[in-house]
Amino acid sequence: MAFSPLEQRGIPLDRQLRNWRELNVTPIDPDHCDPYTRCRIITMNGIEVEAILFSHQFARHCPDPEVKRQLARTRYIEAQQQKAVNWLLPGVSSVLETTIAYEQVAVDLTAWVARSEPDAYLKQAYGFGVLEDFDHLYRYANLYEMIEHRKAESVVDGLTEVMPGRPTRMHHRHPVDNVREPYDKARTDPLSKLHALTVMSDEQQTMNFYMNVGPTYMEPIARQLYQEIGLIEEEHVTHYESLVDPGETWWEQLVNHEYNECYLYHSFMETESDPKVKAIWELHLNQELEHLHLACDLMRRHDGRDPAEILAPELPNVLTFEPNKGYLRELIAEQLDLTTLGTGYVREAHERFEAMQEALNGGEAPPSDRVMEEHHQTFGREYRMQSEGDHPVPELREKS
Amino acid sequence: MSPATAPTPAPAPEQDVVALLMGQHGEIRNLFDEVEQSSGDTRRDAFRRLVRMLAVHETAEEEVVHPYVKRTVDGGADIVADRLAEENAAKEALSELDGMDPEDSAFMPRLLELRIAVMEHARAEERYEFAQLRRLNDAGRLATMAKAVKAAETTAPIHPHPGTETAAKNLAVGPVAAVMDRARDAIRKVMGKDG
Numbered sequence: 240m241a242f243s244p245l246e247q248r249g250i251p252l253d254r255q256l257r258n259w260r261e262l263n264v265t266p267i268d269p270d271h272c273d274p275y276t277r278c279r280i281i282t283m284n285g286i287e288v289e290a291i292l293f294s295h296q297f298a299r300h301c302p303d304p305e306v307k308r309q310l311a312r313t314r315y316i317e318a319q320q321q322k323a324v325n326w327l328l329p330g331v332s333s334v335l336e337t338t339i340a341y342e343q344v345a346v347d348l349t350a351w352v353a354r355s356e357p358d359a360y361l362k363q364a365y366g367f368g369v370l371e372d373f374d375h376l377y378r379y380a381n382l383y384e385m386i387e388h389r390k391a392e393s394v395v396d397g398l399t400e401v402m403p404g405r406p407t408r409m410h411h412r413h414p415v416d417n418v419r420e421p422y423d424k425a426r427t428d429p430l431s432k433l434h435a436l437t438v439m440s441d442e443q444q445t446m447n448f449y450m451n452v453g454p455t456y457m458e459p460i461a462r463q464l465y466q467e468i469g470l471i472e473e474e475h476v477t478h479y480e481s482l483v484d485p486g487e488t489w490w491e492q493l494v495n496h497e498y499n500e501c502y503l504y505h506s507f508m509e510t511e512s513d514p515k516v517k518a519i520w521e522l523h524l525n526q527e528l529e530h531l532h533l534a535c536d537l538m539r540r541h542d543g544r545d546p547a548e549i550l551a552p553e554l555p556n557v558l559t560f561e562p563n564k565g566y567l568r569e570l571i572a573e574q575l576d577l578t579t580l581g582t583g584y585v586r587e588a589h590e591r592f593e594a595m596q597e598a599l600n601g602g603e604a605p606p607s608d609r610v611m612e613e614h615h616q617t618f619g620r621e622y623r624m625q626s627e628g629d630h631p632v633p634e635l636r637e638k639s
Numbered sequence: 640m641s642p643a644t645a646p647t648p649a650p651a652p653e654q655d656v657v658a659l660l661m662g663q664h665g666e667i668r669n670l671f672d673e674v675e676q677s678s679g680d681t682r683r684d685a686f687r688r689l690v691r692m693l694a695v696h697e698t699a700e701e702e703v704v705h706p707y708v709k710r711t712v713d714g715g716a717d718i719v720a721d722r723l724a725e726e727n728a729a730k731e732a733l734s735e736l737d738g739m740d741p742e743d744s745a746f747m748p749r750l751l752e753l754r755i756a757v758m759e760h761a762r763a764e765e766r767y768e769f770a771q772l773r774r775l776n777d778a779g780r781l782a783t784m785a786k787a788v789k790a791a792e793t794t795a796p797i798h799p800h801p802g803t804e805t806a807a808k809n810l811a812v813g814p815v816a817a818v819m820d821r822a823r824d825a826i827r828k829v830m831g832k833d834g
Contacts, residue, residue: 270672270754331758333765386658388665393672457657457773458650617651 241553244501245535245546249528255316262322265515266329269336273512274396275560278344280327280516281337283523285444286437286503287321290314290496297489306537313530320523327516334452335383335461339394341445342379345372346399348441350563352434353570355556361431364419364482365438366570367577367584368475373404373567375468377623378607381614382464384622392624398562401624403635405575407607410471413595416579417477424484424491429551432483436499437558439479446472460613463606490538494546497531506557564627572631656703656784657769663696664761671754674741682741690737693757694818697726699788702826704768707784712771722768725760732756734815787829791822 267276294314298307328337349372353365380391380401391401422431449472453465487495504524511517535546577584578592588596599605604612614621621637630636652659670689677685705722708715732753739746772781 268755270668331755331762333762386661388662389668393669457770 242505243553244498244505244528244531245550245552247528248532249525249530252312252316252529252533255319255526255529257319257323262319262326264323264326264519267327267513267516269329269332270393274340274343274394274398275347276511276513276516277328277340278347278560279507279511279520280324281341281344281444282348282437282441283503283507283520284321284325285441286500287317287324288444288447289436289440290317290500291321293492293496297493300489306541309533309537313533316526316530320526323519324523327519333387334455335379335387336389336394338379338449338452339376339383339391341448342372342376343395343399344441345369345445346376346567347560347563348558349438350566350570351559351561352438354563354566355558356431356434357428358422358431360420361422361434361482363584364478365434366574367579368438368442368478369567370404370570370574371407371410371471371475373571374407374410374607375404375471377401377403378407378464378468378610380624381622382461382610385610385614385617386458386461390622390624395624397624397626400564400567400626401622402630403632404571405577407467407471408596408600408605409578410474411595411599411605412474412579413591414474414477416581416591417474417481418582419478419481420582421482421484424487424549427484429549430555432495433499433502433555435479435482436495437503439476439483442472442475442479446476460606460610464610467606488542490534490542491544491549493534494531494538494549497527497534498550500527501531502554503558505554506559509557510559568627568631575632575635650781653785653789654782655778656781656788657772659785659788660696660700660704661765661769663692664765667692667696667757667761668754671750671757674750675747679742686736686741690733690815691818693729693733694815695791695822697730698819698822699791699826700764701726702791702823703784703787703830704764704772707780708768708771711775715771718767718771722760722764725756725763729753729756729760730815737815783830787826790825790829793825 267280269277291314294310294317298310298314301307301310346369349365349369353362353369356362356365376391376395376399383389383391383394395401422435424432446469449465449469453462453469456462456465501524504520504527508517508520508524511520538544538546576586578588579585580589580591611621623637650658652662667689670685670692673685674682674689701723705719709719712718732749736746736749736753739749
């Protein structure tokens, strides 16, 4: 069904403020919810956090007090949206459970985007990154069983397999090798802009989450694993943000942000299984349509351009959370041994990569390897959930 | 470069009461899953194991963790009072469920209520009590406490005492209370010796 955000009007901005009662949303039940409902919540939280932080940066670079006031008005509503969305997560969940859900988002969101991305270079960037999130899920799942005696399948519910991806220790590249080439804003498919913004925002939120919750752990191995994976999230944000054309003006970027929020709330409204959560997606879509119009007005006034030039005339296919097991297995079989060199990809460990590895590991096994050792000592096996058969790479099959 | 520090391994549950009890929180949640996902005699059996696990676990916390937190942690008495209120509510719900047939239509809604209460209680313990226990940094004490909890686990009966199987009697002096008594005796033996 075609949906044209530019032709729709939403709720007027001065009627968007919610009171405390309206913000006091009922959290989902972690043991009986659709895991993809939780994935959509985590995704939209990342999108709203990016909306807020982008708007703050814009305001700090903006000399016009009238524009600053306009940004502040919209941003306050976005801050309320972030609260309503993220507060759907339940307090009874442990940090590690939420972490596993974050990795399920990273896996199934990035895999879906990689499958749908029309540009080959960008598709490669998502395919490369998703194999790392996939391995993080496996490491955290083993930590979860060690500390909480629960299996990660109780969180991901068999929708996402849990087994080795590209081994986490191989993710530590030299920082300059994390910078990719950007798409060309004039020539790229509008869908590619939405994909880049979406994956960048969610990796950024994952980075923020790990950097803040990691030290709340008491168990030494947990603290160390969050540090290690937190640093890889820094690499991922560098990787994805460099895909975005830096030649986009602030106004253009603002419009792209608002358009993307319309796209995602619309997608999730169309696919949501929980009626209470769906009502929130619908309300937020109606708020975003107005934010988009206000951003378009700013672009016309200050950039002297028509936003229709840079946007898709109608929304692309709904972004869908669904299992990507077969696609991930293909990627694993073909691309596990890739690393980056400059803005491209190579199969062999080069000098700069080796030097970074040596300096960072200091001759010891990284936490992501030690968590597996400690798990093995306790359980005499690994935690995996391979619903589709043996691991595609023989060397990564579990040794009995 | 900072001076090298020896790697600290994660504490083993047999040596550390916090790791042990956190593991039990996960196992309790697994048992709730089992009860919910089964039916008939399989459900009855899973529910018996859940009742026993909860009874032993809560008794251990009451006998081992709470008194220690009360004594040694600043504001400990208030922390413990909050936890005891949660435990008492959960125990009442548990006794009530214990007198019901798991196939009764009223059973599942009550079980889900109990599940939420137990999870909230467990998470509150982890955040407000276990964090304090870690902060005291007394490995020997945590090991003794772990031993006491383990002792309770092994001595508490899996099946109710003969003669108490009827629903009416279950409610009065039922297996929940019996399991708790046995667990309490076992814990006091260990704590009296080493504590």
